[in-house]
Amino acid sequence: MNSPLDTVSPPSAPPPPRRGSAAWFWLIVVLLLAAGGGWFGWREWQHRQAEVRAAEADADQRLEALNQRLDTMRTNQEAQNRRLVQADNTNRVLRDELHGIGQRAALIEDSVSKLADPDRHGAQAMRLDETELLLTLGQQRLLIAGDLEGARRAYALAGGVLDGIDDPAYLSLRQTLLQESAALKELGIEPRVQAMAKLDALAQGLSLPAATPAQAAAAEAPWWKRAFGVLIDVQPRDRSIATHPDDRAAALAGLQLEITLARAAAERRDVEGYRAALKRAEAWVLRLSPPSPAQQRQLAQLRELAALPLSLSVPTLGTTLQQLRQLRTAG
Structure with a gap:
């Protein structure tokens, strides 16, 4: 019979440790460390990118501020240049006004010295009539006859007659006469x-051109071609240059005639007729010579002559006469 001790089985040995769980644990630890390192690196990269963007934004702001400063400096410089130009114009006006004041002071001094003269008893009305007549003659000689020297002499005589008037009321009139006389002297x-002198020089410089190679070849042609070449002349349809001596002489005569007509138009101040005659003269020049630098110079000379004015432009002409008549009417 077995004892109870015999029925009790011996205690079992503990199970061996599981190697797979430790490996998974360390794998998870490594993954966590890698994830943490990646997250930390990503945060550091984002931080550096933010710093780079901030630096670029700061550089852009500084560049924009520098451009604004440059624009402001350019604006200030342009404003300074405008102020300098305005100051220069103001100084010029002040100089002119000062010069006018000096002239007026000299005229006042002259009038006062004449007023202090006990012997000043002249026919003022007669002097004013003579002054008005001389001013009218000077203006008409310049406008109608274009006599610049005659107008200058008339104004000089009017100034001498006006100097004999002692009335201070005509002081500004004398100053106006001085300015108008100075404007005539500057012309x-x-x-x-x-224009007429240049036309005369152009007409004297014109001459028949030398024989062309075609004319020389015609002179050496056979007798039958020389005999019948006068009656029949075959040329291309698009040729407009006169090659025959008679044609060239007629074209030169036409050119001389147009220059003469232009001179006559200039003498009577007919601007339209003057320019029309010179335009027709250009056609005769094209008829006389083939395209060449000499032809271009001659055409340019004709166009330059056509652009010349035929009348003087004096904006202040007649100012003294008008002021004199107003003063006499008011008096």
């Missing part, structure tokens, strides 16, 4: 005379 040669 150069009368435009109509200059």
Whole structure:
């Protein structure tokens, strides 16, 4: 019979440790460390990118501020230049006004010295009539006849007559006469005379051109071609240059005639007729010579002559006469 001790089985041994759980644990730890490192690196990269963007934004702001400063400096510089130009114009006006004040002071001094003269008893009305007549003659000689020298002499005589008037009421009139006389003295040669002189020089410089190679070849042609070449002349349809001596002589005569007509139009101040005659003269030049630098120079000379004015432009002409009549009417 077995004892109870015999029926009790011996205690079982503990199970061996599981290696797979430790490996998974360390794998999870490594993954966590890698995820943490990646997250930390990503945060650091984002931080650096934010710093780079902030630096770029700061650089853009500084560049924009610098451009604004440059624009402001340019604006200030332009404003300074405008102020300098305005100051220069103001100084010029002030100089002119000062010069006018000096002239007026000299005229006042002259009038006061004449007023202090006990012997000043002249026919003022007669002097004013003579002044008005001289001013009218000077203006008409310049406008009608284009006589610039005659107008200058008339104004000089009017100034001498007006100097004999002691009335201070005509002080501004004397100053106006001085300014108008100065404007006439500044004028150069009368435009109509200059245009006619250039036309005369152009007409004297014209001459028949030398024989062309075609004419020389015609001179050496056979007798039958020389005999019948006068009656029949075969040329291309698009040729407009005169090659025959008779044609060239007629074209040169037509050119001389147009220049003469232009001179006559300039003498009577007919601007339309003057320019029309020179335009027709250009056609005769094209008829006389083939395209060449000499032809272009001659055409340019004709166009330059056509652009010349035929009348003087004096904006202040007649100002003294008008002021004199107003003063006499008011008096």
